Amino acid sequence: MPKDTFFHLSQVKRQLIENVAIEEFADNSLQSASVNAIVNNAGIAKGSFYQYFENLEDLYKHILKLVKDRKLELISTLPLPANNLDTFRYLQRLLQIEIAFELKYPRLSRVERRYNFENPVNSSIDPETGQRLSGDGRFHAFLSQGVLHDDIATWVDTDLAAYVLGVVSQWFSPYLLERMGQDSGKPVEFNLDVSHDPHVQDLLQNLMDILMAGIARDPQIRKDFYSK
Amino acid sequence: MPKDTFFHLSQVKRQLIENVAIEEFADNSLQSASVNAIVNNAGIAKGSFYQYFENLEDLYKHILKLVKDRKLELISTLPLPANNLDTFRYLQRLLQIEIAFELKYPRLSRVERRYNFENPVNSSIDPETGQRLSGDGRFHAFLSQGVLHDDIATWVDTDLAAYVLGVVSQWFSPYLLERMGQDSGKPVEFNLDVSHDPHVQDLLQNLMDILMAGIARDPQIRKDFYSK
Amino acid sequence: MPKDTFFHLSQVKRQLIENVAIEEFADNSLQSASVNAIVNNAGIAKGSFYQYFENLEDLYKHILKLVKDRKLELISTLPLPANNLDTFRYLQRLLQIEIAFELKYPRLSRVERRYNFENPVNSSIDPETGQRLSGDGRFHAFLSQGVLHDDIATWVDTDLAAYVLGVVSQWFSPYLLERMGQDSGKPVEFNLDVSHDPHVQDLLQNLMDILMAGIARDPQIRKDFYSK
Amino acid sequence: MPKDTFFHLSQVKRQLIENVAIEEFADNSLQSASVNAIVNNAGIAKGSFYQYFENLEDLYKHILKLVKDRKLELISTLPLPANNLDTFRYLQRLLQIEIAFELKYPRLSRVERRYNFENPVNSSIDPETGQRLSGDGRFHAFLSQGVLHDDIATWVDTDLAAYVLGVVSQWFSPYLLERMGQDSGKPVEFNLDVSHDPHVQDLLQNLMDILMAGIARDPQIRKDFYSK
DNA sequence: TATGAATGAGCTTTCATTCAT
DNA sequence: CATGAATGAAAGCTCATTCAT
DSSP, rough: OHHHHHSSSSSHHHHHHHHHHHHHHHOOOOOTOOOOOOOHHTTTOOOHHHHHHHSSSHHHHHHHHHHHHHHHHHHOOOOOOOOTTTHHHHHHHHHHHHHHHHHOOHHHHHHHHHHHHHHHGGGGGOOTTTTSTTTHHHHHHHHHHHHTTTTTTTEEEEEEHHHHHHHHHHHHHHHHHHHHHHHSSOOOOSSSSSGGOOHHHHHHHHHHHHHHOOSSSSSHHHHHHHHH | OHHHHTSSSOHHHHHHHHHHHHHHHSSSSSTTOOHHHHHHHOOOHHHHHHHHOSSHHHHHHHHHHHHHHHHHHHHHHHOOOSSSTHHHHHHHHHHHHHHHHHHHHHHHHHHHHHHHHHHHHGOBTTTTTTBBBSSHHHHHHHHHHHTTTOOOOOTTTTTHHHHHHHHHHHHHHHHHHHHHHHSSSSOOOOHHHHHHHHHHHHEEEEEEEEHHHBBBBBBBHHHHHHHO | OOOHHHSHHHHHHHHHHHHHHHHHHSSOOOTOOOHHHHHHHHTTTHHHHHHSSSHHHHHHHHHHHHHHHHHHHHOOOOOOOOTTTTTHHHHHHHHHHHHHHHHOOHHHHHHHHHHHHHHHHHGOTTTTTTOOOOTHHHHHHHHHHHHHTTOBTTOHHHHHHHHHHHHHHHHHHHHHHHHHHHHHHSSSOOSSGGGHHHHHHHHHHHHHHHHHSSBBTTTHHHHHHHHH | OOOOHHHHOOOHHHHHHHHHHHHHHHSSOTOOOEEEEEEEEHTTTTHHHHHOSSHHHHHHHHHHHEEEEEHHHTTTOOOOOOOOTTTHHHHHHHHHHHHHHHHHHHHHHHHHHHHHHOOOOOGGGGGTTTSSSTTTTHHHHHHHHHTTTTTTTTTHHHHHHHHHHHHHHHHHHHHHHHHHHHHHSSOOOOOGGGOOOOHHHHHHHHHHHHHHHHHHHSTHHHHHHHHO
């Protein structure tokens, strides 16, 4: 939806503007974001902005599209689960995508979370494409597959579980980033092959364990809990 | 921090203004909230607003205090866990509190979530009281207790688990509200004794199960997952 | 012009309000003075103000009347000049009055100067009484007397001289106050019998000398100045 | 301190705004001056004002700079005194500068007097340049020179005299303007060569006489005055 | 196409004044 | 008479948007 002039810009300038906009939308909702701030930070003329975009919302939608595009790039590498064990490998990959996205585009990731906050799941149907922007669709699919493969406990409410997985997947990656930075005492460097970072491996594995097996020590705990 | 004049108002007028402000802050950050909108919706003169509050932030802080106060009312009814089983009953109560808060004050609940969004967990220390506004503290305590009572699996990373529980507890209640409204086709009536609503019971129980036992059907799954 | 209610107040309260108003009008013109500031500083209710005065200008006029009244008290002690020497003693007394007024009511004195600034001499006819508020009238009278008594040089332009004396008399006293405070290192205590303070005596005498004899060392200087 | 945009304006528009501002600050202190009045009188949009200036104070400081700049233009033509007689010629020139400034920029002159009123001599150090805006410095210098050249009576308190000369020089010019307008019945036209206007010549000469020789007819008067 | 000055609606905030208690 | 809440006009200032160059 940006005007043609925007796409005729040199890549470096276009990306400059995009990055400045991402910064703005990471810290501000569409309502409180400021055209002034963007043109000042990007060092472009006020008038130029309106030669690239209809208005602020136009730019915002473009940034949201960036979110989708860049995430799809990562998702495209994801194979479908083929057998029993792959059910949870698939879940692991879904989480790895979120982590990779957070590590590669932490600010863009925050833009996405902000969008999801302002447009809660039940109303998050993209009016243009008709698709959900949030990851729920994928988690529903994952759970359906898992039920078919007999990997998911039958008593699980799949809609609830999909929601929980969505929330957890959305909020796990910033926690990971934060904690890694805290533990190492320095900002995290991006390494797309996240599975090779032992820190990431450990935490992701622990999360997977929690999701797969819960936090109770004794598997009997459930029965006891309700029998009491 | 509001001025005395605000507290001298009749209860009905004070609550009118509070409710209008809650509406505003549920849908807007402090940055994008508008004094104009509030005075118009509350039907008060613009000048009156400034006889009640220093400025918008003053009112915002007051609303945040309402969040804390009203949640504390609910929390105050919560007994500490005494024995084995009580560990998870305690967790259940923590979730029930969030549910009760959401059902009783759904908009105020959204104000709180918005605040937590804008002030992420790692920086959410209330500068005035020094306390965390988010529930993490409680979840850390819960997990510590659980570990002591040998109810929590030893391999669980408690900081991660506390974070996950915090996120889930924060986002479960709006899902519950949404889903109940959807299923019944009408807005949910508040009933503080949430445990008596079968819908709530079922969903909360399912969430508890997921948290306690995970979603994997076979307890062996974890070993297989990593052995592969 | 204040309402009767104002004059029915206890003396202590009335003077409190007057003093607060004097402070306000010493530092602000009528345009920039603030009713809010006055009621806050005086600790009276906003509504009370409007039960005492029509509006701010009403109070301002009252304060201007205080200026006149209090100065007249001092002036009333001034005898008319009777012989040769008394011409300059009279001038000395005029200056002493200004000094006494400054020492006794420094802030009121500043109110008067501010008034004279905003209402320059040529337009300073008091619309109510038809009299001039500034001292010019007295200096004109003094000079007329001096000419009659053959004490004033005949070449002196009396209108100019009256103006110069007016300006000097108006601005000498704050200089005196400032310099005394500076020299002694502490605020000046009021002593109505100003002639007994050696500092005041010295400076006033020096000013009298300057006015009487000018600053040139050689009386011939004037002739040389123009003959050249 | 005004923004670049202001200096990029056409000279005619810039001067229009400056003149309107001078009018405003001639009649109002910074406190009571009004952005609204200025934009209305200048016929510019409110938003434009804030593209030229940070705020009202920014414009005010610019106008104060105009005062300094334009006066310096006139002062720059002033030679230092070289011999006996030149002492008083120097004083005469100082007064002529004030007169010329008043005649050429009467409203700007009033802005300066207002500034000096609000920022009395003892605290009138310009916080930016560290220089005094008022002419006192020059009068102190003049008197020092005069003492060195044996032109100033030794009994004169030079600090007092400098103050008196400062006050008189500041207030003489508006008097002159006023009186000339009154006497001739029409507004005074500016003529930079003020020494050629007989009216100005006469009054300035008379003032010089008063300053040099005082107003007493008999040089003996001083001795008699104090001997009595 | 790039620029940045121009614009006025709209924002937050202050203020003098009124008025019910 | 004292009080202080209520009011809305008007202030200073910001902003998205337009437009001439």
